[in-house]
Amino acid sequence: MSPDEPRPPGRPLGLQLALTAKSVGMAFNAALQAQGGSVPVWLILNALTLEELETQLDLARSLGIEGPTLTRHLDNLEEAGLVERRRSDEDRRAVRVALTPAGRTAHRSMRGQVIGFNQRLLRGISEDEQAQLRDLLDRLGANAGEAGGARSGSPGAA
Numbered sequence: 001m002s003p004d005e006p007r008p009p010g011r012p013l014g015l016q017l018a019l020t021a022k023s024v025g026m027a028f029n030a031a032l033q034a035q036g037g038s039v040p041v042w043l044i045l046n047a048l049t050l051e052e053l054e055t056q057l058d059l060a061r062s063l064g065i066e067g068p069t070l071t072r073h074l075d076n077l078e079e080a081g082l083v084e085r086r087r088s089d090e091d092r093r094a095v096r097v098a099l100t101p102a103g104r105t106a107h108r109s110m111r112g113q114v115i116g117f118n119q120r121l122l123r124g125i126s127e128d129e130q131a132q133l134r135d136l137l138d139r140l141g142a143n144a145g146e147a148g149g150a151r152s153g154s155p156g157a158a
Helices: 013-033 039-050 056-063 067-079 101-121 127-148
Strands: 083-087 095-099
Touching: 013 039, 013 101, 039 056, 039 067, 039 083, 039 095, 039 101, 056 067, 056 095, 067 083, 095 101
Parallel strands: none
Antiparallel strands: 083 095
């Protein structure tokens, strides 16, 4: 942009949103680390708790991540005793993933952190403002999806 071209007032909204998302993500991860977790660990344990997922592939699709990335996380979770994987009896190519009792306990422990973090994040923001923010974020996501052909939305964090 040349010095003669008009600039929009203030910081570009996309940049502000990206920086805010990074800041919130880092704080969320720190809150989960207090319980021995992380954002990826939470997302996996939460999906296995709340969704009816048949296979590791279903889990990867639910989270919107690539298979190899999920495999690395599952290796660590399995080593920690939080999940177990086994081949499907119906389709030997498919791998089933399930929480262990320790995984359910870890999920409950992290869930408390997630709830507390969400309350801290929304402090001073009314329910009407929260609804408006959700609507605006949905619209921003839809607009971004139109421009780049990407699907808007992401896996729930809480």
